[in-house]
Amino acid sequence: MSKAAVSPSAASALPDPEPARTSLYAHAALNSRPVALVYRMLALAVILTGVIRHSDVLTGAPNWTTLLFYTMVSNLLCLVWMILLIVRTARDLRQTGPRGTSTPSARGSGAVMMAITVTMLIYLVVLVPTRFADGDSDIFSLTDNLIHIITPLLMIVDWLVFVPKGSFRWIDPLLWTLIPYAYLVWAFVYGSLGGEFTPGQKYPYPFMDVDALGVSGVAQWVVALTLALVVVGLVFVAIDRALGVLSRRSVRR
Template identity: 35%
Template sequence: MDWSRAALIWRGVFAVVGWASVGLYYGLTISGLTPAETATRTLHFFSFFTIQTNLLVAVALTLPLIGVRTRPGRWASSEGVRAGVTMYAVVVGLVYHFLLHATWNPQGLYQVANIGLHYVMPVAILIDWLVFTPNGRLRWIDAGKWLAFPLIYSGWLLLLGAVSGWYPYWFIDVAELGLGRTLLNLCGLLAFFGVVGLTVVAIDRTLGRRDRTAASA
């Protein structure tokens, strides 16, 4: 089987799905709004971790198609980037399913976009990482490096909430929970990111040892 061709097809299909899911959700979000309302809703839309992560996933799937030998293509194809993006996407799917799913019941096209963002794309990038990304090159410290994105994001949410009073998720709503409880929730979420990151590294190293054993057999 031509794995390089299979990878291109897989990434092409799900790059389209990823961009389409974000675009559909955004279009539905701003439909019928005034320009002022659109500006506010756009800021809110792109402040969701789900949206930012799905944009990263779409970029990670698209750039290798444009040119794996270009600097952006090499960046997106690197094992650390693909594993980190996979980790973020897996967390999106798990947090949505176990913490947020019960609080929202989208219908129609909203449901189509919701399934794409929270289920299809996390699974797609996970399979991409497991099947098409070289294994055995990650280090344990990479799990710590991947925490930079959620840390910066958490700071942005606290700043945005302090200025506007709007929070995208109930478990970081300072107005409702208080700063202490919110910070505790954020620490717990960061710890969860760390655990998932360490799991990703462990899987990578296990698959790498398996591949080296198979190659030497």
Template identity: 30%
Template sequence: MLRARDRPRLWQGAFAVVGWAALGLQYLLMIGPAEVEAMPSLTVNFFSYFTILTNLLAALALTAPLVRADSRLGRWGANVHVRAALAMYIAVVGLTYHLLLAHVWAPQGLAWLANSLLHYVMPAAFVLDWLMFTPKGHLRWIDAVRWLAFPLIYVMWTVLHGFTSGWWPYWFVNVEQLGWGRTGFWAAAMLGLFLAVGLAVVGLDRLMGRAGRDTGARPA
């Protein structure tokens, strides 16, 4: 019988494999039969998707504590603030794809598989991992604001990269097509979504932490 303390490791190990496999498959599909000289720019574009960056961080956070728990990367992956922030980011990945991108993108075959893993399976798996296995009761409301730093830096990179390369990862951040006003609206809306999800994460953390203390149980 599987012991209770082994369940997190089994869950995290399984979805670490899923996450890395999905990232690898998506990269191969994006590179395709490209010429060697095109690979550097395609690789930069690949890592310019918020979906890719967030899934990469999530895969690292699942993997590192299992492989080297006592390493700096292992401690980073196990940190309750890091795991909560990643739960927020990857939840927004799933929500944004479903609400803003699914209607303009209909992948088939292996592309459908990679897309589903990155936008649905991994967001659900990581949020559930945070809910089930990450200790609760350690977050403050200000954390939800601090976590906005990553998407803000991403927006700045996207604009800089977009104007220098002419390539934009998402239609709602394409300044050249939408103009600054409409792009600014979408950027503000997205930051509002990040903040709302972040506040929900903090609220759940505090609620579950309080419930655990009231019952005398260890935080979930």
């Protein structure tokens, strides 16, 4: 007896084949939403702690001038982005299961990561030496470490471990400079209109002090810092593309 051909209607009634299981190490270094969710909730708590301590919100005499500085702006950006990551991870965990990655945008994660990396680099390269020279003994306090070093590292680790790789473009480092440049423009305009970042100080950071350095001195600092940040950004892109190749090979296996 010959095998009867299966009609389209009969074929449609057959159960769907079991969906392919996402590899734990495909797409990102670790494709585990429960682990990502726990990490991101802990990271949010740490970032929020730094913001609260830096702004003195719980002391009863909050220092709202901290909101004028790039450090706080970049930390608040990380805070908002981490909340979005948590919401996306929790939603995806509930709807599609524990395996996979969850981020609103891999390139968005890169932009936020670079924005806070600027904070860390300027703190370590520019502000710490200046404060040492001025005799400041409160360098590397808990609050300083939280907002200048720990939060940047938390964002970098989140990108390295939980964000899918291979989406960065070589033009991205230049695009990432738009965030600090937007702050620079705003800060110069704010100071020129009479705004003060601290009493008697119309520049938020020493390298922006036109009165002390002159226009050419400030321009040299801005150019040097821009070149340094673009180089760091290119390193991030190179890592992203290399890990993207590895993740695609993992998927094909």
